[in-house]
Amino acid sequence: MKRAGMFSLVVALTAGMLLTVSCNSCQSGKRSTVAETYQPQSPAFNADSAYRYVEEQVAFGPRVPGTAAHEACGDFLTAKLASFGAKVTEQRAEVTHYDGGRLPIRNIIGSYAPELEKRVLLFAHWDTRPYADEESDEERQQQPIAGADDGASGVGVLLEIARQLQLQPTEVGIDIIFFDLEDWGQPSFDTQMVEGDWWCLGSQYWAAHPHTDDYKAAYGILLDMVGSPNATFLKEEYSVQYASDVVEKVWSTAARLGYGSYFPARRGGYITDDHLPVNQQKRAPSINIINLKRDTPTGFGPHWHTLNDDMRNIDRNSLKASGQTVMEVIYLER
Numbered sequence: 001m002k003r004a005g006m007f008s009l010v011v012a013l014t015a016g017m018l019l020t021v022s023c024n025s026c027q028s029g030k031r032s033t034v035a036e037t038y039q040p041q042s043p044a045f046n047a048d049s050a051y052r053y054v055e056e057q058v059a060f061g062p063r064v065p066g067t068a069a070h071e072a073c074g075d076f077l078t079a080k081l082a083s084f085g086a087k088v089t090e091q092r093a094e095v096t097h098y099d100g101g102r103l104p105i106r107n108i109i110g111s112y113a114p115e116l117e118k119r120v121l122l123f124a125h126w127d128t129r130p131y132a133d134e135e136s137d138e139e140r141q142q143q144p145i146a147g148a149d150d151g152a153s154g155v156g157v158l159l160e161i162a163r164q165l166q167l168q169p170t171e172v173g174i175d176i177i178f179f180d181l182e183d184w185g186q187p188s189f190d191t192q193m194v195e196g197d198w199w200c201l202g203s204q205y206w207a208a209h210p211h212t213d214d215y216k217a218a219y220g221i222l223l224d225m226v227g228s229p230n231a232t233f234l235k236e237e238y239s240v241q242y243a244s245d246v247v248e249k250v251w252s253t254a255a256r257l258g259y260g261s262y263f264p265a266r267r268g269g270y271i272t273d274d275h276l277p278v279n280q281q282k283r284a285p286s287i288n289i290i291n292l293k294r295d296t297p298t299g300f301g302p303h304w305h306t307l308n309d310d311m312r313n314i315d316r317n318s319l320k321a322s323g324q325t326v327m328e329v330i331y332l333e334r
């Protein structure tokens, strides 16, 4: 037999075994279908679109709170959410930082079906870190990062989900929050550490002062650093502690969709991130989808808080795996 002929025979036999077997128990004697591949219930997440939203944020330059680039990018995000049909609320405030200085907060909130009681909260941080303190060179440590992965990736995925929500609504209400001031924690080159919680200031503020009276959601999903090639979203420990059922729902959905390699059944460490204040203030039991590594000194990707966190490190496949998984979860919600 020629190679092509053999190949078709093998394909035909394999397909026959997987898809159609004689049905002994059913009366009609018809063939039934088994071992079918999973049919997603959500619209297709467009990774090119998400990639472009990441690129557009990075093009503003570092989005460091208090800078013109930050303000301009905030205007862009607000306009995008509005153009995708969300009801947009902005929350502005000022907080005191570890060095005693004051910093502005601008949280950006987009709501779908705000009248519905059952809600799912999706969130990411949109600010970027003012210093690349994981660089080895001391001068480079003082420079701000581009934050393609750390910041822009989660926001880019959520903008694409917002675009899809306008085209096809979910059965439950969705709130998308872009938190500000996540990433101005005290730099590792400081010698005197000031006591206090300096990460996640935007989400701390919102969790204490939500945009609606006593806001609650059924659950929450944070996307942080979801863009780098071969991202591994290990099961982060606060997520397991506060929302183990949500972890199981998301990881099993990812496996069904064929994204098991991005969502391995392995634990990561405890990560102080925007889901922590949301959990602590009981706004929603929330998980963190975050790229964690067991073989790097920081536990994050090697580009974390360095000048390498730029578009070279963004892979559409990782955006797709995280974005499609979150979409499947929210479109199945009743």
Ligand code: AHN
Pocket: 150, 182, 183, 199, 224, 271, 272, 273
């Ligand atoms: C800590 O390193 C304590 N938290 C990291 C949270 C983070 C920073 N996510 C992105 N940048």
Ligand code: ZN
Pocket: 129, 150, 183, 305
């Ligand atoms: Zn960061």
